[in-house]
Amino acid sequence: MTQVVHPARALWWLFEPVHALTYFSPEARAAYEAAGLRGYWRGYFGGRSAPLGAVDAAPVVTAFFNFAPQMVERALPEVWSLVTPERALEARVEGATGALRRVLVDVKPDLIDRSVELLERAVDGLDCWGRVLAAANAELPRPDDRLARLWQATTVLREHRGDGHVAALVAEGLDGCEALVVRCALDTRRETLQPQRGWSDTEWDEATARLIDRKWLAPDGSLTIGGRRRHLALEAATDLSASRVWTTHFHRFELDELLTALRPIAAACRADLPASTPIGLPNAA
Template sequence: MDPSPTLARRFWEAIEPVHAVAYFTREPAEAARAIGLTGWWMGYFAGRVAPLGPVGGAAAAALFFAFSPVKPARALPEAWERADPGKVLDSRLAAVRAALDRVLPPTGPDSLRRLVHLLERATEGCAHEGRALAAAWSRVPRPADLAGRLWLATTILREHRGDGHVIAVVHGGLTGLEASLTHVATGNVSRELIQRSRGWTDAEWDEARRRLVARGLLDRDSRLTRTGGALRREIENATDRLAADPVATLGETGVEEAIRLAAPISRHLVDTNVIPVPNPIGAPRP
């Protein structure tokens, strides 16, 4: 990783654990089951794509290409036979608000209101060309409460960055699976954690490893070569560049203020084990 993280990356690190509450707390999963979505992964995929409407597994696989396409295909479009996207979205928003009410640290209302204001301003600066998830979430009406607004703003910003990361990976000549192998090769996360959560078989994983070895990106011990490390840094730096819209909107002073206000919240979520580190989404302790 870049030893001097860019402002865009530090901004993401400060807010990602807030968004990740949707994945690591019990309320969203319980709410999904309550409206008829069976299995954790059906709730996950339906909940993330709900603002796009009743998309199918193939479209979801294109958006979430770090996952084996088998996983979204198992969840979609069956989820929409159980609950329409509007119901899924409303359920998810209510569940996340309940989770945040439980897990957020005590924060002065003025500080929280200021953070929400900064993050919402940042979302307004995001361009959405080629960024379907960010565009869809940006059209979700803002909740009335501060916790709900906080989560929605962090979600728009992280999907904006995530869509940009997909663009950077594709431009770098990697598949989603291959990018996952290079992530594991950094040593920041285990193969077991990534492979299990993303749904790839041993055969698929090993074939991708052979391709990366043949290209000189991994060595035979699955470590990044110099060329592989350079490509990984290039992709991360491109992701940062593609995430520059909100940073440019707030300016350095505004982003630093947002980081100052958000980082203690995210550190609390990690330190109280609400958000485990390491995790498949790469969210660090700010």
């Protein structure tokens, strides 16, 4: 039986791998280090939060949602003594563009150009009410380089969907650690995800106990039938909140054209990423 996939999710599956290069490529790591952000997490928190300005940890804990506060506090605001937000943004684009230049070497330029054209039209049509990360990224100047423009457009769209996902999680009554516990009950190993988000064993076990008490999880830690239904509902809410721009600013044939143009781009980027990541990246299939 053919699975029906919401258009907003189908597009996310394709633009998320483009954005994700900034977290895993050697070019991105080298660019951050050259800017003075040595150590992976300085680059991550400095680069991703830079559109917000030289903020303290608290707004980033809230916006990023699933990191333990103490993990964010180890990086922010200390990184701003090492680099300005403007320099962090320069390094972010430099690293992402360098990675795309390497990864997309065999992708036809006309597919990249058409993807940029359509993705930027989507960015121009976004409603960013209540979406702090999307709004901050959407306000950044548009680069001249077409690969930088490709990355920036996918980043705005990715953060827009992510902001909506956080809203759906909050509406379901989940906190950051609980959301990760649910994720691990679905498709990810705790041993992989927990250290990457900084939660202690006590915090993780307490979140698990809360989810068992609320019937999200069975005593063995697996999702209950009710938990699966609630998870599907929050994913549907995420798709719906990300869909307006695609349904109001694009004809169906344009969406099909964008999907066609993005597929080889996404495939090339996905092939350069780890098989398993902690960022919710769709699997290669």
